[in-house]
Amino acid sequence: MPRVHAFRDDALADHDAVGLVEALRAGRVGTAEVVEAAIARTEAVDPHLGAVAHRAYDRARAEGRDPRGGWFAGVPTFVKDNADVAGMPTQHGADAFTAAPPRRDGDLARMYLATGLVPLGKTRLSEFGFSPAAEHARQGPVRNPWSTDHTAGASSAGSAALVAAGAVPIAHANDGGGSIRIPAAACGLVGLKPTRGRLAQDVMNRTMPVRIVADGVVTRSVRDTAALLREAERVYRALHLPPVGDVTRPGRRRLRVAVVTAAAGRTASPEVAALTRRTADLLAGLGHHVEEAASPAPPSFAEDFLLHWGLLATAIVRTGRLTYGRSWDLERCDPLTRGLDRLATRNLHRLPGAIRRLRQAADLGAAFHERYDVVLSPTLATTTPRVGHLDPSAGYDQAMERILSWVAFTPWQNVTGEPAVSLPLATSAEGLPLGMMLGAGAGREPLLLGLALELEEAAPFARITAPAGPGTPP
Template sequence: MPDDALGDDDVTALVARLLRREVSPAELRAAVAARLAAVDPRVRGLGLDRTDAPVVGNPEGPLAGVPILVKENTDVAGWPTTNGSAAYVPQPARQHAAVTEQLLGAGLDLVGTSRMPEFGLNATTEFVDAEPTRNPVDPAFSAGASSGGAAALVAAGAVPVAHANDGGGSIRIPAAACGLVGLKPSRGLLARSAHGALMPIDLVADGVVTRTVRDTALVLSALTGEPVRSRTRLRVGVVLHSPAGGEVDADTRAAVERSARRLEAAGHHVEPHRPAVGTGFVDDFLVYWGLLAFAVAAGGRRSFGPTFERSRLDPLTRGLARHFLTTGPRRPGFLRRLRRVAYRAEFIHQDVLLSPVLAHRTPPLGWLHPAVPFDDLRERLVRYVGFTPLQNVAGAPAVSVPAGRDGRGLPIGVQLAGLPGDEGVLLGLAGELEAASDVSSSLTSAAWTSPRISTRW
């Protein structure tokens, strides 16, 4: 569909065309509507379609006129907030979430919502009572989660950018699965969610998934009002051993090692690194994950209204709640230990850590289905996502960057992680990897200076 108003442009190129008045916001929304109609019957990433009645952003914002989908756990006034769950009947939100206000303030036009698994608890966007969201690269495989609908529709070319959020890897996982760039910002860099503020440890950070590093930098600058700046000559620690244990598959390991060689060739100091945290951290995080599911099950009517029925929660949510009840008493002090995670110990000799995003390629649909027996599903999830939760507990940034394909042609992502406030450092390195990658297109590596936001690598 390259001959419509969107063409094959990324967000950065669209902003430039909008400023030159070569295209209008209405034309972009019409192109998105047509692409969603063509793509979504195969991908199934769309929640609500509001292309005919969008919530229009600030016309003076730096991203004015660019269409975006909002993840369906984020309030948009007048739209139902489903949280990916069939356990209650959602009512129209009374007001915008804080991050929704930020998106609108930057000028983005909200044209609908993207699907997610129930309450964002799974690493695949699959359901017991509905069709799954499919990976646009190969529809037999998962698009990841919890921002799975967002990633699938950006990767399919239906929208140029989509809102996402991340409580344990939920931006980075689907970005890696679908071949996108996905940055989880530092805690507090963007507006904190109301739900996250109530958590004993706020794991959740909002962001976006994009096709290019420069787009992620542009959107981050637009939302924060600050330019994104990088540093040169960094010390990079290469992590190939998951805190959860288990082996990294051969294609993923090769992608990390290839990325390490590219960074070394670019002049960075690269050396192996062993995580300071191990299976004890993973066990504590799993109990906390269960606590969040238990809070949904126990407080659902208070949070979601009288239509909430615990029995309609999916088997994974119920299994995680049981895990908390049975395992939590045997791990006293798990919250205290999580709060005391010494994240800076990971960086005694490094500026950045390079690792897989996921221990193996995105699985076929069904492997992480919420109806898989809970003990089996728990073990599969722990092995799969062992590299991502640490940054959520620490409130630190990390970005997933495309790093090639596996033997079936499915995308592989690598993760760059830093200390709080290091978004510019990570995006600078991500841009170097993107430019050196044999899968990057001409638009991903193009130099860019925005007339509204000054960003440099």
């Protein structure tokens, strides 16, 4: 299983984003050389990964010479190619149209870049973010740097691949069914989906029937994710939520933890279930109260979520020319997008009930978290598949069955709006990262981050530069 990474003795070294900020402020490195190192690293790994959608190196070099303010000033990053950044086309991972670059930043990019991060460009995703693997008939797949034979996950695959490979320490991601947590799990990263409304979002993600999408980042350390939330909060404050603040230490409270290994009509594979229980043992050994529990999701959840997913595809398919311009060509959409559209249009009479039940999920989640502070589950039901297993061009029925068999645990928090984080706490028998997911009640990011810091300290995350080998925790 060939690994690909760009860690070397340059200005980036093996720093995470917080470490790079410290090096920049101490004058050990300069912003221009940091940006140049990130460009060189990206160009070294991307031929093997296929992660970059758009390069904006000239802009990055200019910002490196004269960085804007912000706590992360001078730290290189990428933005996922479904968020508007001035001067960079927003292609949404699709071949069905040709995007013109927007004239101004969207709300997400305005907040994200106000923290001082320097964008090198945009990263690839699956078509409109529907598939949990970024595989395109024309563009090829986004590959996992831990093993280029395997998928990097999706839809934030490009961001995760570049962070895991060491090209940049932090990158934008977003999550409408697990798309921060899925690639984080596959690529050995920290991926936190914040509470609904925690961070600023572009209009498209704010106007869904059920607001399932949340923006965030993928990182190699818990402290980087915590720092991003802290700094973003200084730019954009969600007044309906308690503040995250500055979380820098493990939490002290011992928590009530529910362990869930079956959800959405699917059960984790024996290997993944065993690894989840080992993580539960780690939590128990740290003094937390741990017990197995059933998922709070009702039996109708998987079907209702799929119908809502299909409705989003229908909105794209039926308004494509109006939304994306005269270059729109439906025939260039992949079979998964078109299949989801067919599912929704054939079941329009069932959509009002599905949406009503999905909107009630927040109450179910809140009731569950009255009994348990945290829920532990695997991020994904099986180990990371090889490239081609989730290829959407193979046909809708095959692709969807394989998707549902892999992605059973993550969509619940998208519907409830609660936060959840995937941590690289396990390693599969193949030697690949395997994410463990922790979820909490709405607005409880500080609790999740404190627990994540405790787990990172107790079981340090595997490094891509270390020799390969199975084991959990690494």
